[in-house]
Amino acid sequence: MLPAPPRPPLAVDLDVDVAVIGGGLAGLTAAREVARRGWSVALLEAGRLAGSASGRNTGFVLPGFAADAEKVVARVGFEHAKDLWALSQAGLDYVRDTIAAEGADGIDPEAGWLYVSKVDDSDGLFRSIGLLGDLGCEVEGWPTERVRAFLRSERYFDAIHFLRALTIHPLNYALKLAAAAERDGARIFEATPALSIDPSGVRKRIVTPAARVRAGHVVLAGNVELKGLLPRVAATLVPITTYVIVTAPIDRARLTAAVGYRGAVSDTDLADNHYRIVVGDRLMWSGRATVWPRNPRRYRAALAGDIAKTYPQLGRVAVDYAWNGTLGNTVHRMPQIGELGPGVWLASGFGGHGLDTTAMAGNIVARAIVEGDETWRKFTPFELVWAGGVFGRTAAQLRVWIKRLTDAAAERRAKAREAAQRRTSEPQTPNAAANAAASESIVPSDARGDEAEHVAQRRQDSEPADQDSHQRADD
Numbered sequence: 327m328l329p330a331p332p333r334p335p336l337a338v339d340l341d342v343d344v345a346v347i348g349g350g351l352a353g354l355t356a357a358r359e360v361a362r363r364g365w366s367v368a369l370l371e372a373g374r375l376a377g378s379a380s381g382r383n384t385g386f387v388l389p390g391f392a393a394d395a396e397k398v399v400a401r402v403g404f405e406h407a408k409d410l411w412a413l414s415q416a417g418l419d420y421v422r423d424t425i426a427a428e429g430a431d432g433i434d435p436e437a438g439w440l441y442v443s444k445v446d447d448s449d450g451l452f453r454s455i456g457l458l459g460d461l462g463c464e465v466e467g468w469p470t471e472r473v474r475a476f477l478r479s480e481r482y483f484d485a486i487h488f489l490r491a492l493t494i495h496p497l498n499y500a501l502k503l504a505a506a507a508e509r510d511g512a513r514i515f516e517a518t519p520a521l522s523i524d525p526s527g528v529r530k531r532i533v534t535p536a537a538r539v540r541a542g543h544v545v546l547a548g549n550v551e552l553k554g555l556l557p558r559v560a561a562t563l564v565p566i567t568t569y570v571i572v573t574a575p576i577d578r579a580r581l582t583a584a585v586g587y588r589g590a591v592s593d594t595d596l597a598d599n600h601y602r603i604v605v606g607d608r609l610m611w612s613g614r615a616t617v618w619p620r621n622p623r624r625y626r627a628a629l630a631g632d633i634a635k636t637y638p639q640l641g642r643v644a645v646d647y648a649w650n651g652t653l654g655n656t657v658h659r660m661p662q663i664g665e666l667g668p669g670v671w672l673a674s675g676f677g678g679h680g681l682d683t684t685a686m687a688g689n690i691v692a693r694a695i696v697e698g699d700e701t702w703r704k705f706t707p708f709e710l711v712w713a714g715g716v717f718g719r720t721a722a723q724l725r726v727w728i729k730r731l732t733d734a735a736a737e738r739r740a741k742a743r744e745a746a747q748r749r750t751s752e753p754q755t756p757n758a759a760a761n762a763a764a765s766e767s768i769v770p771s772d773a774r775g776d777e778a779e780h781v782a783q784r785r786q787d788s789e790p791a792d793q794d795s796h797q798r799a800d801d
């Protein structure tokens with residue numbers, strides 16, 4: 327973390343044009359963009375700036391949204407979806423431009439995102455590439471051989487390469503954004519929770535522990551923690567907690583031989599297996615998802631196990647840091663951006679795709695307030711939908727578990743197909759053929775996939791069998 331100046335709590339009553347509640351990336355961007363346009367703005371943050379999701383995430387700045395492109399097109403039509411994708415790309419470009427203007431030290435941007443498939447469904451993946459390209463994303467398809475030349479994992483098949491994505495140190499980015507906002511005139515108060523809000527009347531009134539704020543407009547950018555202030559708005563989000571580890575330094579040659587790609591990598595649609603190399607010789611790896619937050623220490627072994635399963639050649643990696651963070655998912659997986667009532671604005675629900683979309687939302691809301699711009703109406707098809715309370719959370723957890731199981735089964739089937747293909751394309755000795763036939767007759771189909779994976783891995787790494795079975799016990 328870069329050094330950050332103390333930002334004391336609000337101690338005297340204030341009268342401003344705009345009050346922003348929440349000092350994550352959405353609130354900070356909105357405050358900065360309002361201030362840049364010459365209006366007075368005060369930002370109230372209950373804890374520390376970017377102390378929640380915005381400073382705890384893995385720093386992938388990607389185009390698009392948490393929602394699948396196909397679903398968005400089905401809901402709003404292709405042209406409307408294309409406009410939405412252009413807005414998300416503008417959010418991504420805003421992050422890039424801000425870094426260029428404020429300096430990259432401490433943010434360490436790296437280019438690119440590889441979205442890797444663990445099944446042999448080239449047709450499906452290349453269809454997605456076609457749609458993303460049509461929506462304006464700069465993407466290219468990587469065939470399995472190219473993927474495995476960069477990411478030496480036998481689990482991987484084809485991938486989508488997002489050329490204009492980048493990775494950043496998100497907390498340091500947020501701190502630079504705050505400093506830029508203050509330079510432009512924004513006033514930022516930490517340890518200042520908004521305790522209540524009276525949104526009626528031309529001037530909205532906000533009560534904090536020591537003072538009150540009166541403002542013509544209020545921007546609600548509190549994400550899932552808004553529940554104390556506006557429970558009905560917060561109830562439209564399912565809070566999802568995910569877990570991140572950073573390993574101890576790994577021998578650089580061994581690490582880069584395994585992970586030869588310097589940008590971001592994701593290998594599921596779930597919270598699992600999003601990773602990148604940080605500070606040259608460590609892996610940052612995130613995964614797992616729970617709807618009730620748990621101690622991140624409980625997930626250290628599981629996440630280290632995910633690394634070992636993907637890159638057994640790295641051996642056992644030690645974990646130096648572990649933390650969690652909570653994001654807010656909407657039912658439709660699209661952000662909530664717009665005017666709830668006269669002068670009351672919402673910028674929330676960014677899910678696991680918040681780095682481009684918080685920048686986008688902050689800009690859209692600031693333009694709406696100061697210039698009367700109506701771009702926010704593009705998001706009205708994605709209205710506030712109750713997320714189902716405890717039942718919604720339980721259903722979300724079940725969906726994660728079921729998806730993980732079905733994905734694992736699909737991966738095993740893909741590996742079994744690949745192993746079978748290799749067997750038929752390799753010249754076989756009579757003994758090998760007999761062994762293969764025997765193993766086919768006694769191993770259940772799912773386990774056969776696992777075994778094929780380990781055999782393939784052994785072949786590639788020339789590792790002794792006992793080391794491999796030790797790995798299997800870890801899985």
Ligand SMILES: Cc1cc2nc3c(=O)[nH]c(=O)nc-3n(C[C@H](O)[C@H](O)[C@H](O)COP(=O)(O)OP(=O)(O)OC[C@H]3O[C@@H](n4cnc5c(N)ncnc54)[C@H](O)[C@@H]3O)c2cc1C
Binds near residue numbers: 347551684
């Ligand atoms: C582990 C993890 C990894 C992720 N990885 C990525 C990634 O790689 N790429 C990506 O695009 N997205 C990622 N995300 C999602 C992304 O981090 C979030 O979508 C985004 O940061 C949300 O920003 P926000 O400003 O809406 O909310 P937050 O960052 O949660 O900020 C909300 C702030 O509002 C404050 N607040 C709430 N109520 C009040 C109140 N009453 N008064 C005053 N202040 C209040 C809170 O204290 C908090 O600081 C990840 C999320 C997590 C948790």
